[in-house]
Amino acid sequence: MSESLDIIILTFNEERNIEACLQSAAQLKANIFVVDSGSADQTIAICQKYTSNIFHHPFENYALQRNWALGNLPLTGSWVLNLDADHRVTPELAAQLNGIFSEKVAPEINGFLISRRTMFINKWIRHGGHYPTYHANLFRRGFGMCEEKLYDQHFKVTGKTQVLKTDIIDVITDSLTSFINRHNHWATLEAQYQVEQQNAPALDDKGQLVHPRLFGNPMERRRYLKKRYEAFPLFVRPVIYFIIRYFFKLGFLDGTTGLVFHFLQGFWFRFLIDAKIYELRKEAKKQ
Known part of the structure; x- marks a missing residue:
């Protein structure tokens, strides 16, 4: 059947x-x-x-x-x-x-x-x-x-x-302009989420999200690594991530197009998230 x-x-x-x-x-x-x-x-x-x-x-x-x-x-x-x-x-x-x-x-x-x-x-x-x-x-x-x-x-x-x-x-994109505009929007959403998580860290425990597990399935393992990434200081973590991704994980083998992708998606995007988190924190202190 x-x-x-x-x-x-x-x-x-x-x-x-x-x-x-x-x-x-x-x-x-x-x-x-x-x-x-x-x-x-x-x-x-x-x-x-x-x-x-x-x-x-x-x-x-x-x-x-x-x-x-x-x-x-x-x-x-x-x-x-x-x-x-x-x-x-x-x-x-x-x-x-x-x-x-x-x-x-x-x-x-x-x-x-x-x-x-x-x-x-x-x-x-x-x-x-x-x-x-x-x-x-x-x-x-x-x-x-x-x-x-x-x-x-x-x-x-x-x-x-x-x-x-x-x-x-x-x-993932039909042009660099589209890529940058979409990732700017997503950076705003991710920054808001990370700031909110600081005040509601128990959200994962409600079973709504994929559970981060080092020895789980590939999605759970990636979520675990993302949580580890988020524990690093702002502006330091995108630098470390890009170095690991581009050099240690051989991103350079993707050629010139790969350089553009890995730099924009692996460094610029994540640096932008951190900058937006920094901005949100400064605004919160004024209130």
Whole structure:
């Protein structure tokens, strides 16, 4: 007896990205659901070529949008795959998932961890500890939810997960201007979150977030390392992180494009977060 699969894709003015995403998703034997948050371009028209399951919901933040979709769409599949418009299902992943779901999945498995293959200015970033990077995009319906964080959210799965060896392609930018604007926005959210965590450090204990564990699954291990990173002093930690990532983890092997990516994403972005934390702390002292 086979398993059934639903795919949820979030959109907002994604006419440049969405068709390639939908074409890749069509390789899977699945029902495709699109949740749009007010696109004013050709996004909806493109989606209508691939699915009639198009729903509209105002966007507050990524986590709330994801969890609204999981709780309110008329899903019928026993499994849910969560994609963004800039994701691409590789042929290898599609073949593997079609094979897995052609039979019953072991009942103790409630989720699959899939690595993202980051594409930056048409180059696959293979080094600097950036690949493989696993996410729990795929889980049994009712056994997964998105962390309620403003930035760097992961899907949290209840029960055992299994690591897959095939990838989702993540096309993270169409231009440096877009990359910088998005990361400036995300730096603001991450700075706010870290400052708030200083006053509410017990949030992890409520079970809302992926638990940081050094010897856990790849997501739990990465969350543990992030917590260790956050314990270092502001402005020192991005320097140390970039040195480790670019030199010790061989980020330099990604060439000139890799230098741009690792510097912007591995140093500038994190330095900007620290600067915004510094600014928030100074403003708090004035009150």
